[in-house]
Amino acid sequence: MSGIEETRLRRAFLEESEELSQKLGESLMALEADRANALLVNEVFRLTHSLKSESALMGFGTLSELAHRMEDVLGCARDGSLSLGKPVMDSLFAGADLIAEMMAAIAKGGSDADFKTGDVLQGLSEARGNGHDRPPAPSHAAPAQGGQPNEALPGITATVEAAPITLGAFEKLQLAEARDRGEDLLRLTVSVDEGEPMKFPRAYLVFSNLEAVSNVVKVVPPMEGETAEDSVYGRTTILLTSGSEEEVRRAASRVDQIAEVKVERCRFEAFLSAAAVDAFIVPVPGLWTAGAFAGGGPETATTSAGQDEQARRSESPEARRTGPVEKTSIRVDTRKLDDLWSLIAELVLHKSHIARLSEDIGRGKDVHTVREELVESFDSLDKISSGMQQTMMDTRMIPISVIFSKFPRLVRDLSRKLGKPVDLLLSGEDTEIDRSIVEALSDPLTHIIRNSLDHGIEFPEERVRRGKNEKGRVSVTARRQGGTIVIELEDDGRGIDAESIRRKAVGMGVSGAESFTEAQLLDLVFLPGFSTKEVVTDVSGRGVGMDVVATRIRGDLKGDVVLRTEPNRGTRVTLLLPLTLTIVNALLVRGDVQLYALPLTDVDSTAKLVSAEIRGEEGHESALWMEEEIPVYSLGALFGSGRRRTDEYFAAVLRHGDRKAYLVVDELIEEREVVIKPVDDLLNSQKMFSGVSVLENGKLVFILDTSFIRREHF
Amino acid sequence: MGATILIADDLSFMRMIQKEILTERGYTIAGEAADGLEVVEKFKSLRPDLVLLDITMPNMNGLEAMRKIFTIDPHARVIMCSALGQQNLIVEAIKAGVKDFIVKPFKPERILSAIEKALRV
Numbered sequence: 001m002s003g004i005e006e007t008r009l010r011r012a013f014l015e016e017s018e019e020l021s022q023k024l025g026e027s028l029m030a031l032e033a034d035r036a037n038a039l040l041v042n043e044v045f046r047l048t049h050s051l052k053s054e055s056a057l058m059g060f061g062t063l064s065e066l067a068h069r070m071e072d073v074l075g076c077a078r079d080g081s082l083s084l085g086k087p088v089m090d091s092l093f094a095g096a097d098l099i100a101e102m103m104a105a106i107a108k109g110g111s112d113a114d115f116k117t118g119d120v121l122q123g124l125s126e127a128r129g130n131g132h133d134r135p136p137a138p139s140h141a142a143p144a145q146g147g148q149p150n151e152a153l154p155g156i157t158a159t160v161e162a163a164p165i166t167l168g169a170f171e172k173l174q175l176a177e178a179r180d181r182g183e184d185l186l187r188l189t190v191s192v193d194e195g196e197p198m199k200f201p202r203a204y205l206v207f208s209n210l211e212a213v214s215n216v217v218k219v220v221p222p223m224e225g226e227t228a229e230d231s232v233y234g235r236t237t238i239l240l241t242s243g244s245e246e247e248v249r250r251a252a253s254r255v256d257q258i259a260e261v262k263v264e265r266c267r268f269e270a271f272l273s274a275a276a277v278d279a280f281i282v283p284v285p286g287l288w289t290a291g292a293f294a295g296g297g298p299e300t301a302t303t304s305a306g307q308d309e310q311a312r313r314s315e316s317p318e319a320r321r322t323g324p325v326e327k328t329s330i331r332v333d334t335r336k337l338d339d340l341w342s343l344i345a346e347l348v349l350h351k352s353h354i355a356r357l358s359e360d361i362g363r364g365k366d367v368h369t370v371r372e373e374l375v376e377s378f379d380s381l382d383k384i385s386s387g388m389q390q391t392m393m394d395t396r397m398i399p400i401s402v403i404f405s406k407f408p409r410l411v412r413d414l415s416r417k418l419g420k421p422v423d424l425l426l427s428g429e430d431t432e433i434d435r436s437i438v439e440a441l442s443d444p445l446t447h448i449i450r451n452s453l454d455h456g457i458e459f460p461e462e463r464v465r466r467g468k469n470e471k472g473r474v475s476v477t478a479r480r481q482g483g484t485i486v487i488e489l490e491d492d493g494r495g496i497d498a499e500s501i502r503r504k505a506v507g508m509g510v511s512g513a514e515s516f517t518e519a520q521l522l523d524l525v526f527l528p529g530f531s532t533k534e535v536v537t538d539v540s541g542r543g544v545g546m547d548v549v550a551t552r553i554r555g556d557l558k559g560d561v562v563l564r565t566e567p568n569r570g571t572r573v574t575l576l577l578p579l580t581l582t583i584v585n586a587l588l589v590r591g592d593v594q595l596y597a598l599p600l601t602d603v604d605s606t607a608k609l610v611s612a613e614i615r616g617e618e619g620h621e622s623a624l625w626m627e628e629e630i631p632v633y634s635l636g637a638l639f640g641s642g643r644r645r646t647d648e649y650f651a652a653v654l655r656h657g658d659r660k661a662y663l664v665v666d667e668l669i670e671e672r673e674v675v676i677k678p679v680d681d682l683l684n685s686q687k688m689f690s691g692v693s694v695l696e697n698g699k700l701v702f703i704l705d706t707s708f709i710r711r712e713h714f
Numbered sequence: 715m716g717a718t719i720l721i722a723d724d725l726s727f728m729r730m731i732q733k734e735i736l737t738e739r740g741y742t743i744a745g746e747a748a749d750g751l752e753v754v755e756k757f758k759s760l761r762p763d764l765v766l767l768d769i770t771m772p773n774m775n776g777l778e779a780m781r782k783i784f785t786i787d788p789h790a791r792v793i794m795c796s797a798l799g800q801q802n803l804i805v806e807a808i809k810a811g812v813k814d815f816i817v818k819p820f821k822p823e824r825i826l827s828a829i830e831k832a833l834r835v
Contacts, residue, residue, distance in 0.1 A: 197817050201804040205815070208808045230801070256814050256828040338802060345770055345797045348818075352725050 013058050014107050020051050021103050022405070024096045028089070029408050035084040044092070045074040051099060055112070063102045063112040069124045070095045076128055091123040165239050167271055171217050178215060178241035179268045186214075186248060188238040189262040196257045199233040206258060207238060209251040214242035239266075332395045340391045347384050350377050389673075393583065396436070400478045400487075401429035403442045407449060407476060414453045421471045422457055428478035433485050437577055440557055441487075444549040448489045448573050449474060451546075456493030456571050466568060468492065484601055485577045492570040496563075498522060519658065522563045526550035553577070554707055558599075558690050560657040576657065586674050586703065587652060590667040591635025595701045597674045597693060602706040604653040604660060606668055611647050623662055625653060631709065634664035638688070654706045661709040676703055717763035717833055718744040722753035722779070723795065724771045732766060735822040741829070750774025754782045757790070764829060769796040769803050777803060781810055791832050795820075 024047045031040040052067035070092060076082035098120050102112040165187070167175070175185065190206050192199045207223050210216055218239040221228040242248050245263065252261040354377055357370050404426050411424040433441075457463075457472035464470055473492045478485060498518045505513035505524055513521070525546045546563075553561045559577035578584070578601060586597035587606070613623050614632055621632040632651075636644065644666075651662040676691035679702070690705040719741050723729045729746050736743060744762035747753035751773045757765060765783060769776035776794060783790050794807045794815040804815050813832040816824055 198801055198804065201801055201808065201815060204805055205808050205812075254813075254831055254834070256824070256831050341800060345800060348797055349725075349770065352727060356725070356727055 010058070010106075013054055014103070017051060017054050018103050018107070020047050020054070021096070021100050023047055024051065025100065025409050026405055028092055028096055029412065031084070032089050035089075038078070041074060041078050041084075045071060045078055048074060060102070060106065060112045062115060062117055063099060063106075066095055066098060066102075066117050066120065069121055073124050073128045082128060087123075088127040091120070091127040094120045094123055165218050165220055165237065165271070167218060167239075172272055174215065174217050175241065175268055175271055178217075181241075181243075183215070183241040183243050184245055185239070185241050185266045185268050185271070186245060187264045187266050188240070188248070188252060189260075189264075190236045190238060190252065191259040191261075192234050192236075193257045193259045194234075198230060200227065200230045202255070202257055203233040203236045205255050206252050206261070207236070209254060210238060210240060210248060213244075213247045213251045214240040216240045239271075336391060336395045340388060340395070343384050343388045343391065347381070347388070350381055350384065353377050389583065396434050397432040397579075398435050398438055399429060400431045400433050400438065400441075400485075402438055403445060404429045404476060404478070406442070406446070410446060410449060411453065411474060414450065418453060420453060420457050420459055422453060423471055423473050425473065425475040426477075427475070431478040431480055431485060433478075433577065434579060437485075437557055440552060441575075441577070444552045444575075445476070445487070445489070447549055449476070452489065452491040452493060452571070456491040456495075458494050466494075480579070485575075485579060487575040487577065488572060489575075490570060490572040495567040495569055495571050496522065496525070496565040497567050498565070501525070519562075519564075522565060525563060526554075526561065558705065558707075560707065562657050583673055583675050584703070585671065587671055588669040588674075588701065589635065589652065589663075589665040590669060591638075591665055592640045594635075594639065595669070595695075595699055596635060596665075597701045597703045598652055598654065598663070598706065599690075599703065600671065602654055602656060602704075604655045607651050607653055607662070609649040609651045609662060609664065611645070611649065625660060625662065628660065630660045630662060632662040632664065633709070635666070636664070654709055656706045656709050659709055663704075674701060674703065679703075716740040716742055717829075718742045718760070719829070720744045720747065720753065720756055720760060720762040720765045722747040722750075722756075722765065722771065722776070723768040724748050725768075728768070732825065735825055736829075739826055750776065750779035750782075753779050754786075757783050758786055761787070764791040764793065764832060766793050766795060766825070766829075769794050769800055769807070777807055777810065780807060780812060784811055793825075793828055793832055 024044065027040060027044045027047060031037065031044055034040060048067045048071040052064050052071055055061075055064040055067060073082065073088065073092065077084050077088070082088065098115060098117065102115055105114060106112060178185065188210070190203060192202045196202050204223055207216065207219060216238060220237045221232050223236075240248065245265075249261070249263060252258070252263075354374070357373055357377070360370050361367065407426065408424055411422055415422040452474050453472075457474070458466065458468075460470045463472065469492075475490045476487070477490075478487045480486070498521045501521045501524055502513055502516065505516070505521065510524065513524075516524075526549070527547060550561055553559045553575055557577055559575060562574045562576070563571065564574070565571040578599070584597075585600040587600060587603050589596050589598060607625070609623060609632070614621050616622050618637070622629050623632050624630075630653075634649075649664045650666070650668050651664045652668070654661050654663050674693035674695075676693060679689045679692045686708075688705060688708055689702045691703045693701045693703060695701060716739070719736055721729050721732050721736075721743060723732070726748070729748075733743050733746070744760045745756045747756050749772045753765065753767065753771075754774070765780075767776045767780055771779070774782075776796075780792050780794070783792060788811075791813050792811075794804065794812045795818055796804055796815055797818050804812075807815065814828045816828055
């Protein structure tokens with residue numbers, strides 16, 4: 001197999017298995033809360049089984065063995081011979097953790113073989129009861145479910161001629177009936193032309209033709225339901241029974257763009273034999289080409305050459321240890337892709353239309369008519385391009401549950417470790433957010449929750465003394481508010497004493513700290529150097545690395561973080577995040593000759609300011625907005641020669657978190673979308689811009705990072 | 715005289731190319747249609763041996779038009795022309811009984827070999 005194919009396989013494996021591993025953790029949590037739930041036991045069993053099979057296929061023997069032992073334990077729980085007591089659950093949790101660690105190591109290019117599984121395996125086998133212990137599984141891979149030795153698993157070598165097929169009970173029944181009718185059992189291997197751009201429909205057409213003349217028993221990869229990606233259908237294996245081989249051949253060959261259809265007669269017994277009876281199939285989307293099926297071969301069993309290859313591969317360290325595989329593929333709701341495709345189809349249509357119009361002009365067609373058609377076509381193109389943009393943006397959105405789902409486990413473990421019973425409430429998990437933001441959010445959220453448990457929530461005795469419920473409460477909610485995602489993390493712990501922050505700040509020489517409002521004091525927690533553990537733990541018991549959280553949220557994600565607290569009642573950290581990072585709706589303004597864009601999420605309104613309303617001296621001006629005195633900045637003063645003096649000014653009212661400010665501009669131009677591109681550090685030494693954008697006319701627009709209105713206070 | 719073929723595509727340019735390819739090979743162009751309604755009408759009156767049908771057309775898309783054609787003649791031979799990415803539509807068309815499909819942009823020999831195979835049935 002080529003290196004590229006191997007990388008692709010690893011990638012597919014990682015993607016699939018990481019999800020399985022994550023689900024395993026979640027299902028175990030659910031199972032712990034509801035141990036008598038047979039469905040959950042089955043679910044966890046299925047997950048360990050899938051992990052076992054997938055890792056065995058990839059030659060990750062240590063991982064596979066671990067999953068196999070967990071599956072054993074769950075098998076006993078499933079058939080009622082083992083009850084899920086604490087030691088059993090703990091050993092399963094330990095196993096799930098180790099699997100997650102192995103997956104992480106494999107993703108980074110490491111190997112599962114670097115992990116010591118002895119203790120966990122010991123724990124699992126003790127949990128299961130010594131009486132049932134079985135000899136250890138082969139070290140490189142676990143046996144398949146049906147008692148098949150693992151050597152029978154076709155390896156990741158893609159030299160297998162056709163994917164071996166294993167059948168379920170229903171399919172076997174079909175075979176038995178066909179045999180009784182005296183039909184032939186045929187296995188077809190259909191190869192689509194390399195050049196065919198759409199392989200799935202091509203293979204589907206063959207399948208559909210075959211269905212008309214025969215009894216199709218099984219297709220690999222599957223044609224209905226959960227289908228694999230298009231390229232995988234370059235080769236399809238179809239098992240069918242028929243009274244006329246000739247008719248089958250004809251039906252298959254009627255389709256164009258088919259490179260080859262290989263027809264093999266098979267013995268019914270090969271598929272109905274005892275060995276194949278209980279074989280358990282785990283479909284592994286993305287791994288089909290590698291022949292992800294076990295057991296039930298054709299007349300000729302899996303070749304010995306294939307076995308040698310498999311054995312060699314399993315032992316060779318290269319099989320397990322290649323370079324890090326970056327996770328570059330994403331899962332997208334296919335409906336979103338369908339939308340995109342139909343838009344592209346329309347686009348192609350209009351392209352030809354416009355080409356025809358230019359020909360029309362050449363042929364001397366009336367220019368007015370052509371122009372009208374052109375305008376019409378342009379309108380459509382406009383609609384199509386905004387549709388495509390919207391759909392493309394939609395494909396970037398994923399539910400925040402991707403991160404939230406990790407929290408129950410985190411809280412469970414921390415709460416045990418610290419001896420603080422805590423209830424975790426999650427809500428708004430289906431809120432969708434840009435995937436690039438999601439990835440960057442995981443760490444800060446984990447950090448804040450950790451802080452809540454570590455420093456916010458009191459020990460049970462202390463809580464009782466303070467008249468609180470013995471059990472602490474942490475809630476995490478997400479919701480969308482216009483163009484902003486709001487995530488709130490709240491605990492009912494001891495809170496933070498703002499006054500002691502003030503004392504600390506004054507002691508550290510923070511200018512103006514004496515007169516800071518509570519909000520300003522709390523914001524100090526996010527400053528680097530201030531929120532070191534010693535300092536803040538002394539004050540109130542919170543703040544390990546809150547500056548890191550702030551840097552990530554305010555800096556990298558262009559969002560904001562606000563802390564609110566009430567002593568003895570608890571603390572709430574609110575994160576405000578933009579929906580997406582790449583395209584923003586913005587207010588285009590001009591200062592001197594330069595254009596600037598103000599993200600609409602940061603613009604409250606626009607206003608006309610009369611110079612008499614502006615108070616204070618230059619550089620420290622303010623004016624009333626509603627009933628609030630807010631600072632007045634001006635683009636001219638920030639970036640140019642100063643504000644020119646007139647009686648009346650145009651201004652945008654900016655907001656960042658709970659702060660507001662006027663920004664005086666020379667011209668309010670329009671609201672529009674701008675595409676954000678990274679800005680050069682040289683141009684951005686003051687960190688005033690979150691990016692630049694280039695307009696159609698080639699003009700450069702600076703996108704203002706309005707968080708400066710917060711920074712200016714310090 | 716070669717088999718008769720009805721061409722349906724809303725782009726006259728596309729019809730022109732197809733016409734050229736087919737007549738050069740000796741097929742007879744039974745007629746042309748620029749939208750779904752028209753192709754159904756023309757199929758009724760012309761009864762061609764085969765229909766080359768674009769999947770996206772105004773007034774009645776190719777898929778619907780094909781279904782209508784099958785109600786007129788269940789054995790009609792229809793080849794669908796589609797753009798890349800209309801995979802789901804094609805699968806729909808296959809379920810509805812299309813004989814073959816061609817993905818745009820195509821080479822002349824693609825149309826010809828698909829037509830030859832479909833006509834052999």
